[in-house]
Amino acid sequence: MAGNAADITDIGRESSARNRVMDTATKLFYAEGVHAVGIDRIIAEAGVAKATFYKYFPAKDELVRAYVQNQSRLGRAAIDGIGKRPARDAILAVFDLVADAAAQPGYRGCPFLNAAAEYPDPGHPVRQAIGEHRRWKHEFLRGLLVADGNPDPETIADILTVAGDGLLIASHLDKPANLRHLIRETVLQILGPSADK
Amino acid sequence: MAGNAADITDIGRESSARNRVMDTATKLFYAEGVHAVGIDRIIAEAGVAKATFYKYFPAKDELVRAYVQNQSRLGRAAIDGIGKRPARDAILAVFDLVADAAAQPGYRGCPFLNAAAEYPDPGHPVRQAIGEHRRWKHEFLRGLLVADGNPDPETIADILTVAGDGLLIASHLDKPANLRHLIRETVLQILGPSADK
DNA sequence: TGTAGGGTAGACAAATCTGTCTACTAGACA
DNA sequence: TGTCTAGTAGACAGATTTGTCTACCCTACA
Numbered sequence: 001m002a003g004n005a006a007d008i009t010d011i012g013r014e015s016s017a018r019n020r021v022m023d024t025a026t027k028l029f030y031a032e033g034v035h036a037v038g039i040d041r042i043i044a045e046a047g048v049a050k051a052t053f054y055k056y057f058p059a060k061d062e063l064v065r066a067y068v069q070n071q072s073r074l075g076r077a078a079i080d081g082i083g084k085r086p087a088r089d090a091i092l093a094v095f096d097l098v099a100d101a102a103a104q105p106g107y108r109g110c111p112f113l114n115a116a117a118e119y120p121d122p123g124h125p126v127r128q129a130i131g132e133h134r135r136w137k138h139e140f141l142r143g144l145l146v147a148d149g150n151p152d153p154e155t156i157a158d159i160l161t162v163a164g165d166g167l168l169i170a171s172h173l174d175k176p177a178n179l180r181h182l183i184r185e186t187v188l189q190i191l192g193p194s195a196d197k
Numbered sequence: 198m199a200g201n202a203a204d205i206t207d208i209g210r211e212s213s214a215r216n217r218v219m220d221t222a223t224k225l226f227y228a229e230g231v232h233a234v235g236i237d238r239i240i241a242e243a244g245v246a247k248a249t250f251y252k253y254f255p256a257k258d259e260l261v262r263a264y265v266q267n268q269s270r271l272g273r274a275a276i277d278g279i280g281k282r283p284a285r286d287a288i289l290a291v292f293d294l295v296a297d298a299a300a301q302p303g304y305r306g307c308p309f310l311n312a313a314a315e316y317p318d319p320g321h322p323v324r325q326a327i328g329e330h331r332r333w334k335h336e337f338l339r340g341l342l343v344a345d346g347n348p349d350p351e352t353i354a355d356i357l358t359v360a361g362d363g364l365l366i367a368s369h370l371d372k373p374a375n376l377r378h379l380i381r382e383t384v385l386q387i388l389g390p391s392a393d394k
Numbered sequence: 395t396g397t398a399g400g401g402t403a404g405a406c407a408a409a410t411c412t413g414t415c416t417a418c419t420a421g422a423c424a
Numbered sequence: 425t426g427t428c429t430a431g432t433a434g435a436c437a438g439a440t441t442t443g444t445c446t447a448c449c450c451t452a453c454a
Contacts, residue, residue: 016431017431031317033315035315036315036317038410038412039412039413040410040412048431049432050434051415051431052430052431052432054413058413060411060412060413113310113314117311118230118233120229130370134370134371158373159382162360162366162383163359164363165362166358166363166366169310169362173328173331174358185356186356186359190387212400236442236443244402246401246402247403247443248402249402251444252401257441257442
């Protein structure tokens with residue numbers, strides 16, 4: 001099992017070993033938490049030597065930061081996949097992603113909120129990476145609100161962010177049976193009556 | 198410093214040593230996270246012998262569960278302190294507690310959400326204690342909505358819970374300048390126009 | 395006076411954590 | 425052929441983790 005005959009499919013891309021580490025870390029950190037998963041476990045499950053690991057990630061926190069950025073990349077890709085459609089529909093579709101994620105087998109809430117809970121210092125690189133993702137998402141929502149002709153996109157983007165975080169929490173800790181309905185109700189209550197429909 | 202001439206003021210109450218452990222754990226767990234704080238650190242700062250600690254808390258997880266329950270007790274006391282007043286005012290007052298807490302020096306978000314992030318297994322006693330607190334709070338809000346004559350207290354209690362969690366997250370991670378305003382706007386947007394004012 | 399309860403101090407075991415370092419292997423390429 | 429690169433395998437150090445156990449101290453109380 002030791003890394004002989006490794007993934008040929010990865011040749012030419014970043015680095016086979018680095019990718020395996022990143023994938024394994026993403027899986028384990030999300031499923032069990034950052035502090036609960038040790039380096040030894042990651043390199044064992046990724047089938048990578050310790051020296052190789054420390055070549056790509058000089059310290060564990062570097063890996064955690066890269067993990068957060070990887071999750072951010074995945075999240076943005078999912079949202080970008082929504083594509084062009086009427087702004088109000090797009091907003092609802094963004095929130096539907098929460099329900100989609102919550103329906104996945106290994107769902108364990110929002111990776112950014114979970115990671116932030118483990119890093120008390122707001123100045124820590126991991127927290128900063130989380131902050132970057134949050135600012136991007138807020139800006140994305142604000143843009144959609146402007147396109148929707150919302151009279152106060154700044155405030156409503158704040159409220160939608162609040163609702164998004166709350167729904168991520170609820171879908172994780174409370175697992176409401178009617179999550180999709182709850183999402184619709186919440187967002188529509190915030191956006192108010194539609195002008196064009 | 199060793200515990201000779203300990204707090205005389207505590208005599209007759211639970212147990213001086215146990216109380217000191219609980220207070221220290223509450224402070225450290227909240228400020229730095231559960232996994233990040235070790236037993237050795239807690240007993241050192243509490244000025245308690247290791248044997249004494251393990252007498253009251255057979256394992257660390259027992260202490261963590263007690264910590265969550267202690268936070269629940271403190272949270273309920275704060276909400277109970279709101280007292281009798283018109284239901285809508287009471288709801289707004291409950292949410293104002295978030296802003297009050299966020300204004301405190303060592304604020305680090307919601308202790309329940311932070312702790313939950315460190316315990317992946319929903320069946321774990323710590324998670325169950327968190328679930329109990331959340332159900333209690335949801336029920337409290339629902340009661341206020343019924344008293345307010347809300348036509349759909351169940352759904353609106355769900356949405357208010359979502360908003361409460363989201364606001365706790367925002368007040369922690371985003372630190373919006375106008376938090377009190379954001380809270381008012383969010384809650385009023387959810388409750389809709391007041392009938393009696 | 396004797397005893398029981400609550401507590402202290404700290405050694406110890408066994409595991410686990412991060413991070414470093416040495417020695418080796420296999421393939422690509424000039 | 426020789427060299428460079430990416431990687432493996434794993435010992436090791438040093439700190440830290442939870443939890444157990446022994447020996448002792450002090451005070452209240454019968």
